[in-house]
Amino acid sequence: MLDQSAKRELPPRPGIGYKPQHFSNILQDAEPVKWLEIHAENYMGDGGRPLAQLRHLAERFPISVHGVGLSIGGEGPLNRDHLARLKHLCDWLDPASFSEHLAWSTHGAEFLNDLLPLPYTPETLSRVVDHIDEVQDHVGRRMLLENPSVYVNFTETNMGEIEFLTEIAKRTGCGLLLDVNNVYVSCTNRQTNPYDYIDRFPHNLVGEIHLGGHDEDTDDMGAPLLIDAHGSEVVDPVWQLYAHTITKSGPKPTLIEWDNDVPDWPVLAEEANRAARILDKVIA
Amino acid sequence: MSQTEFRAALLDPERPVPAGLTDPQGRPAGRRFDVYRNNVTVSLTEALRQAFPVIRKLVGEEFFTAMAREHVRAHPPTSPMMMHYGRNMPVFLENFPPVQHLGYLPDIARLELALRESYHATDAAPVPAEALQALSADVLTASRLMLAPSIRLIRSRWPIHAIWSANMRGTDAPKAAVAEDVLIARPDYDPEPHCLPDGAAPFIAALIGGETVADALEAGPEFDLIAMLGLLLATRAIVEITPGDKT
Numbered sequence: 001m002l003d004q005s006a007k008r009e010l011p012p013r014p015g016i017g018y019k020p021q022h023f024s025n026i027l028q029d030a031e032p033v034k035w036l037e038i039h040a041e042n043y044m045g046d047g048g049r050p051l052a053q054l055r056h057l058a059e060r061f062p063i064s065v066h067g068v069g070l071s072i073g074g075e076g077p078l079n080r081d082h083l084a085r086l087k088h089l090c091d092w093l094d095p096a097s098f099s100e101h102l103a104w105s106t107h108g109a110e111f112l113n114d115l116l117p118l119p120y121t122p123e124t125l126s127r128v129v130d131h132i133d134e135v136q137d138h139v140g141r142r143m144l145l146e147n148p149s150v151y152v153n154f155t156e157t158n159m160g161e162i163e164f165l166t167e168i169a170k171r172t173g174c175g176l177l178l179d180v181n182n183v184y185v186s187c188t189n190r191q192t193n194p195y196d197y198i199d200r201f202p203h204n205l206v207g208e209i210h211l212g213g214h215d216e217d218t219d220d221m222g223a224p225l226l227i228d229a230h231g232s233e234v235v236d237p238v239w240q241l242y243a244h245t246i247t248k249s250g251p252k253p254t255l256i257e258w259d260n261d262v263p264d265w266p267v268l269a270e271e272a273n274r275a276a277r278i279l280d281k282v283i284a
Numbered sequence: 285m286s287q288t289e290f291r292a293a294l295l296d297p298e299r300p301v302p303a304g305l306t307d308p309q310g311r312p313a314g315r316r317f318d319v320y321r322n323n324v325t326v327s328l329t330e331a332l333r334q335a336f337p338v339i340r341k342l343v344g345e346e347f348f349t350a351m352a353r354e355h356v357r358a359h360p361p362t363s364p365m366m367m368h369y370g371r372n373m374p375v376f377l378e379n380f381p382p383v384q385h386l387g388y389l390p391d392i393a394r395l396e397l398a399l400r401e402s403y404h405a406t407d408a409a410p411v412p413a414e415a416l417q418a419l420s421a422d423v424l425t426a427s428r429l430m431l432a433p434s435i436r437l438i439r440s441r442w443p444i445h446a447i448w449s450a451n452m453r454g455t456d457a458p459k460a461a462v463a464e465d466v467l468i469a470r471p472d473y474d475p476e477p478h479c480l481p482d483g484a485a486p487f488i489a490a491l492i493g494g495e496t497v498a499d500a501l502e503a504g505p506e507f508d509l510i511a512m513l514g515l516l517l518a519t520r521a522i523v524e525i526t527p528g529d530k531t
Contacts, residue, residue, distance in 0.1 A: 041364050045404030046433070049473035052407070069364025075287045082364055107291040111361040113331070114323040116290065151320065152305040152313040156285065189316070191308040219307055220314040227319055 010035050010062050010096045010208060010253035013279065014272035017066075017230075017257045023053050025265035030061070032276040033269065035096065037064040037255050043093075044085045054093070062096035064208065064255070065089065071106035072131045072145070073118040079106060087139045097208060097253075099144035099177045100135070102128065102165065119154035120164040132172040144207045145169070146177035149185040149214075149228035161186075162200050169205050176202070178252075179210035180242045181234065185226040194241055203249035211242055211275065212257035231260035234271060243278050251279045293317070294324055295357055328356045328369070335370040336396050338451045339377075339389060351380065367404055371397060388442035388461075395444050395466060395477065398436035402468045402475035405434035410520035416513065419525070425498040426528025429491050431521050434470035437488050438477075439463075445479035469519030478515060483507035496528055 015035040018026075026033070036057055043050055057063065069082060090098060103115035118124050136143055147165060159167075169176055178201060187194035213232030217225045234242075234256070246252060256271045285304035293299040305313035329352040333340060340348045359372040374390040374397070383389050410432070419427065438444065445466045446458035465485035466477045480488070486504030491497070501509065516522050 041366065044365050045367055047407035048404050048434070048470070050404070052473060071364075079364070085365075104287060105364070107287055109362050110291070111364045112291065112294065112324050113327045113361060113364075113366065114320060116287075116294075116320060119285075151316045153308060153310075154285070155304045155306060155310070189308075217315075217319075219316050221307065221309075221311070223307065225316060225319070 008062070008096055010064055012251035012253055014275040015064065015253055015255045016268055016272060017255060017259065018057065019258075019262050020050070020053060021262065022265045022268070023057075026057065027060070031269070033061075033272050035062040035064060035253060037066050037257075040065050040067040040086055040089055041069045043089055058093055063093060064097040064099065064253075065093065065095040067098070067100040068115070069105060069111065070100050070131075070135065071104045071111075072100055072135065073102055073104040073116075073124070073128055074106050074131075075104070075127070076106065076108065078131055078134055083135065083138045086135075090139050090141060097144060098139065098141055099146055099208065101146045102148050102168075115148060117148060117150045117152060117154070119156040120159040120161060121156055122159070125159065125164060125167060128168055129171045132168065132174050136172065136174065142174060144175040144177040146179055146210065147182050147186070149179070149182040149189075149226075151189055151225065151227070153190065162197065162202070166202050166205070169202070175207040176205045177208045177210060178203075178206045178245070179212070180245055181210065181212045181214055181238050181257075182228060184238045184241055185214050185228050188224050188226045191223070195244060198241060198245050198248065201245075203245075206249060206252055209242070209245065209252045209254045210257055211238060211254060211271075212259075214238075229260060230257050232258075233267075234274075239274065239278070242275070243281075246279065246282050251282055254279065294321055295360065297321060325353055325356060328361065329353060331361075331366045331369045332356075332373070335400060336373065336393060338392055338396055338448055339373070341451045342386065342389065342392065342447075343383065347382075351382070354380070367400065373397070388440070388444065388447060391438070391440040391442050391444050392447060394440075395438050395448055395468075398438050398468050399475045399477065402434040402436050402470050403473075405432075405470070408432045408434075408523040410517075411522050411525055413517045415525060416517060416522065423527060425501070426496055428494060428496050428526040428528070429516070429522050430524035430526065431488075431492055431516070432470065432523050434468075434475065435488075435492065435521055436468040436475075437485060437492065438466045438468070439485050440465070445477055448477060467515075467521075469516075469521045471518075471520045476519070478519070481507050481511075484512050487512065 011034050013034040016033045018036040018038050101115050184194050211234045212230045215227040215229040219225045254275045285302050289302045301317040332352045355376050361369045373393040377390045441463045443458035443464045445464045449455040450457045465480040468475050468477050483505035484507045487500045490500035490503040
């Protein structure tokens with residue numbers, strides 16, 4: 001296990017979704033970035049550069065392990081091999097935080113590589129609760145569960161998303177990861193008020209915030225349809241929603257996610273600076 | 285609605301959007317569902333694009349994207365580790381009618397997969413060159429040389445190294461359809477393919493199989509052993525020397 005003793009917690013400051021092309025920028029001068037997040041699945045190889053870079057980074061920064069492949073919302077059982085790989089990574093890295101999504105991506109033997117939606121009902125709730133219990137037992141640490149970006153409504157759904165997430169956290173002891181861009185995307189797509197969502201969210205359970213860019217489209221009726229794309233700057237309305245969020249919740253570790261068309265480091269550092277300025281204002 | 289229904293419509297754009305998915309007014313989801321269809325296809329196509337840069341250049345971006353969509357439908361991933369996605373590409377290419385005239389494509393795909401495997405393989409410390417140079421000829425030939433976990437050997441009846449190198453390094457295109465064997469070695473973190481001289485591939489295969497140097501030399505036609513050992517040392521490919529029985 002690596003020595004992460006000085007880095008047990010994510011600080012309530014900006015973090016960045018780590019991309020290998022920024023390795024030397026980060027080692028030179030990461031300001032204002034104080035922590036890094038990795039996608040767990042990219043570090044499940046046996047060796048080579050990815051793990052060597054991660055070892056270097058973990059000696060200098062608190063690391064958040066963010067899984068994208070567990071399929072916690074899946075109808076079928078969790079993939080035991082994948083759980084074992086996740087445990088192996090977490091045991092070695094001893095990350096400051098571990099999180100996953102309220103979504104499914106595995107069906108039978110297939111992995112569909114997208115965060116697919118599920119209806120919110122007492123039945124799906126108990127399935128998600130069982131899966132999170134299994135994950136936390138197996139990996140041996142508490143996880144944060146992230147609110148999704150959704151594009152469709154389910155006629156089956158008979159619980160609100162916040163009620164659903166809060167009940168999961170209550171029954172499993174897991175925390176929540178509040179993706180403010182996802183709130184903005186989902187509320188726009190559902191034609192509900194994102195500020196109302198933030199005001200009703202259980203902020204005491206939030207261990208981390210995500211911010212990212214989205215794409216704009218329209219549905220068949222010409223209504224706005226926002227798509228969580230992680231390929232551009234965070235838009236102004238999401239920054240405003242973020243400022244509203246931390247005014248309510250107090251400062252939280254805040255991640256800038258940029259996964260597609262990844263820009264040069266200064267562009268990411270500027271996004272992190274913008275988050276830092278908002279965090280500073282809340283503290284002052 | 286079950287996830288089986290959702291999944292069936294996801295990978296088949298001809299299927300209707302599953303009932304039970306709507307817009308906020310309760311009307312059928314329509315284009316909203318297409319976001320998921322698009323995400324799955326685009327993200328898996330992107331994984332294949334990253335895995336096969338040379339195949340992409342050989343067939344062109346537009347053709348590759350269309351072919352990748354066919355591949356995604358025929359061979360969806362079976363693991364959340366995208367670093368392994370694409371293992372069926374060689375077999376897919378062998379059977380994909382539009383590329384039957386490009387007989388070398390499956391072996392180029394094997395080479396690209398092997399490079400990616402090498403990239404993610406377990407680290408291993410090489411033996412110092414002096415350790416090998418200190419051995420007498422007799423002791424050396426009786427020894428077993430363990431090669432690094434990142435070592436891969438690809439044998440082909442096509443000039444795969446020349447094709448790879450022309451597309452990735454800008455070297456001259458191959459002038460003849462000669463067979464080439466490729467050794468992939470990873471001195472530190474970057475795997476590099478090396479074109480092997482005639483006769484060396486059976487030797488390397490035998491070493492990987494755990495045979496002694498003497499037995500490995502019997503595996504194929506003669507080649508320059510000193511130059512071969514030089515390449516293995518230079519690429520930090522030998523990680524253990526096990527002396528043979530003294531008796």
